[in-house]
Amino acid sequence: MSVFLQQTVNGLSLGSAYAVFAVGFTLLFGVLNVLNLAQGAVFMVGAFTGLELVRLVELPLPLAFLVAMVTAGAVSVLTQVAVFGPLERRGGHRWMGLIASLAVARLLVAIAQEVFGTQVLRYPSEPWMEASWTIAGVQIQGLQLIVLATALLVMAALAVLLRATQTGRAIRTMAFNPNVARLVGVPVQRMTLLTYFIAGALAGAAGVQLGVLYNAVSPFMGETILLKGLTVLILGGLGHVPGAALAGLLLGLTEVYSVGYLSSSFRDAVGFGLVFIILLVRPHGLFGLTTRQRA
Amino acid sequence: MSEWLASYENVVALVLLNGILGIAAYLMLIVNRFSLATGGLMAIGAYVSVLATMNFGVPFALTLVLGGVTAAVMALLLGAPVLRIEGDYFALATLAFTEIVRIIALNWESVTGGALGIVGIPTETQIWQLALALAALTAAVFAVHRSAAGRVLAAIRGDEMAAAAIGIDVARARLLTFVASGAICGVAGAFAGHLNFFIGPSDFGMIRSIDAIVYAVFGGLGGVLGPVVGALVYTVLPEMLRFSAQAREILLSLVIILAVLFMPRGLISLNLPLRRWLPRRRGQRGKLAAGQGVAAE
Numbered sequence: 001m002s003v004f005l006q007q008t009v010n011g012l013s014l015g016s017a018y019a020v021f022a023v024g025f026t027l028l029f030g031v032l033n034v035l036n037l038a039q040g041a042v043f044m045v046g047a048f049t050g051l052e053l054v055r056l057v058e059l060p061l062p063l064a065f066l067v068a069m070v071t072a073g074a075v076s077v078l079t080q081v082a083v084f085g086p087l088e089r090r091g092g093h094r095w096m097g098l099i100a101s102l103a104v105a106r107l108l109v110a111i112a113q114e115v116f117g118t119q120v121l122r123y124p125s126e127p128w129m130e131a132s133w134t135i136a137g138v139q140i141q142g143l144q145l146i147v148l149a150t151a152l153l154v155m156a157a158l159a160v161l162l163r164a165t166q167t168g169r170a171i172r173t174m175a176f177n178p179n180v181a182r183l184v185g186v187p188v189q190r191m192t193l194l195t196y197f198i199a200g201a202l203a204g205a206a207g208v209q210l211g212v213l214y215n216a217v218s219p220f221m222g223e224t225i226l227l228k229g230l231t232v233l234i235l236g237g238l239g240h241v242p243g244a245a246l247a248g249l250l251l252g253l254t255e256v257y258s259v260g261y262l263s264s265s266f267r268d269a270v271g272f273g274l275v276f277i278i279l280l281v282r283p284h285g286l287f288g289l290t291t292r293q294r295a
Numbered sequence: 296m297s298e299w300l301a302s303y304e305n306v307v308a309l310v311l312l313n314g315i316l317g318i319a320a321y322l323m324l325i326v327n328r329f330s331l332a333t334g335g336l337m338a339i340g341a342y343v344s345v346l347a348t349m350n351f352g353v354p355f356a357l358t359l360v361l362g363g364v365t366a367a368v369m370a371l372l373l374g375a376p377v378l379r380i381e382g383d384y385f386a387l388a389t390l391a392f393t394e395i396v397r398i399i400a401l402n403w404e405s406v407t408g409g410a411l412g413i414v415g416i417p418t419e420t421q422i423w424q425l426a427l428a429l430a431a432l433t434a435a436v437f438a439v440h441r442s443a444a445g446r447v448l449a450a451i452r453g454d455e456m457a458a459a460a461i462g463i464d465v466a467r468a469r470l471l472t473f474v475a476s477g478a479i480c481g482v483a484g485a486f487a488g489h490l491n492f493f494i495g496p497s498d499f500g501m502i503r504s505i506d507a508i509v510y511a512v513f514g515g516l517g518g519v520l521g522p523v524v525g526a527l528v529y530t531v532l533p534e535m536l537r538f539s540a541q542a543r544e545i546l547l548s549l550v551i552i553l554a555v556l557f558m559p560r561g562l563i564s565l566n567l568p569l570r571r572w573l574p575r576r577r578g579q580r581g582k583l584a585a586g587q588g589v590a591a592e
Contacts, residue, residue, distance in 0.1 A: 035383050035386075087556060090559065094383075095324070095329055096555045096559060099508065099509060100556075102505055103548045104548070104552065106544060106547070106548040107544075111545060114542075227394065233387075268394070269394075269402075272398070275387065275388070275391045276388060276391040276392065279380055279387065279391070280376050
């Protein structure tokens with residue numbers, strides 16, 4: 001039983017970071033109908049920004065976390081302004097958007113390699129990260145608690161923004177229908193940029209979280225999380241933001257349980273197996289809703 | 296000439312192999328499906344043929360057939376349920392397939408050698424065989440385009456609903472195309488497996504699928520020569536940028552971004568001087584333009 005509880009604790013902290021990333025990824029899909037495969041690279045940018053701020057500038061981690069979010073958001077906006085925006089105005093085919101986003105990801109990874117090299121870097125250890133408590137045979141690390149708490153905080157802030165503000169209403173109108181949004185006076189261009197910023201900032205936040213949790217940052221770390229993001233996008237119902245948050249937690253738990261009870265090597269196969277089956281059985285995802293309920 | 300060919304033998308082999316893969320991706324793109332199954336199907340062809348060579352000493356020609364047939368059967372089994380799904384969801388389902396194949400190859404150590412892969416494979420693949428295969432494939436697709444089946448494909452590409460309305464069995468045509476594309480990937484995998492001494496799971500991942508699509512889109516979807524030209528340019532370009540591994544990646548990704556932005560119809564839409572010298576049949580111009588119009592839609 002305590003093994004099960006231990007796995008649950010581990011799964012929840014891992015899954016909460018997945019959820020943060022996946023919520024941003026899902027927001028882009030739900031609001032702008034964009035499958036942005038460069039999100040993983042933006043995640044990596046966030047992880048490196050946080051790392052360098054802590055290592056070189058010696059900022060405290062919470063501050064570095066916020067700056068990393070803003071930087072990743074800015075990079076995400078930049079990709080929209082430089083590549084995805086012009087492509088859309090030219091009426092590029094959807095496939096072109098996919099290919100362009102992959103090329104942007106490749107570009108960011110190549111630049112990161114040039115700047116930071118290819119070796120795995122680590123966040124410097126801090127006392128609270130090492131702290132751990134044992135409750136009823138279950139070890140809870142300070143690190144896991146912080147990741148879980150920041151994840152909940154970030155997602156709560158997003159929920160407030162989307163549900164309780166004028167801006168959120170505008171974004172949700174765009175998710176419903178961009179033409180309607182334009183007609184009722186939503187500044188579509190500005191809201192598009194804001195959506196890219198939010199998605200990038202969430203990816204950056206997840207980058208710092210997983211960078212600290214795994215204690216490893218490398219230019220290639222975006223690929224794995226991108227695949228997880230795709231899995232969660234489908235599990236959560238393609239564009240359904242609360243569904244993505246829930247599915248992110250679920251994926252974290254599933255992975256940890258499958259390592260605990262099956263075998264670590266098939267951890268990734270479990271996620272993809274789920275994706276495959278869900279796409280066949282419920283093409284609109286586990287929590288799939290109609291388009292009008294997106295975001 | 297022969298000296299030049301020897302020093303660039305690997306590049307030439309890659310250009311030809313990638314041309315074959317580009318055509319496999321092209322076939323799926325012209326029936327409106329963004330298939331990321333290429334890498335997975337190729338892996339199946341590669342492992343089946345290499346295992347046949349290593350464990351049973353099957354002659355090379357037969358392993359090519361074996362790789363192609365196995366991948367085609369797999370494409371049939373995969374395609375029957377998955378082809379119903381549309382758009383991004385189809386892309387994601389085929390991506391999941393490719394990743395599952397990779398994970399199985401990575402973990403089924405007793406058969407595939409796991410992450411270490413299979414080493415000491417006899418290198419049977421010759422340049423002339425690849426060239427012959429690519430030429431035959433190009434000719435075959437060209438012939439299909441001019442046949443009744445080609446008109447069915449063109450109708451599906453133009454408007455699926457209209458095609459269905461005039462009595463075309465869209466699902467069946469698409470499944471057949473997927474199986475053909477799978478067979479091509481399988482044979483390409485078998486060639487790739489016998490090209491070097493080694494195969495491993497990371498040789499056939501998502502990147503392989505994406506690159507194949509990039510060849511086709513980069514070259515142009517207006518005709519079968521598009522993916523071949525795309526594979527040529529996209530494979531030779533990195534070799535010319537060999538002076539720095541990172542600068543190469545940066546330049547390559549910039550090239551793709553610029554190509555997507557400024558050449559949405561691909562390389563073959565460029566009005567190269569060469570094209571004026573090529574004999575042009577009557578009416579071909581109109582046909583090409585119509586095909587490209589759909590591709591750029």
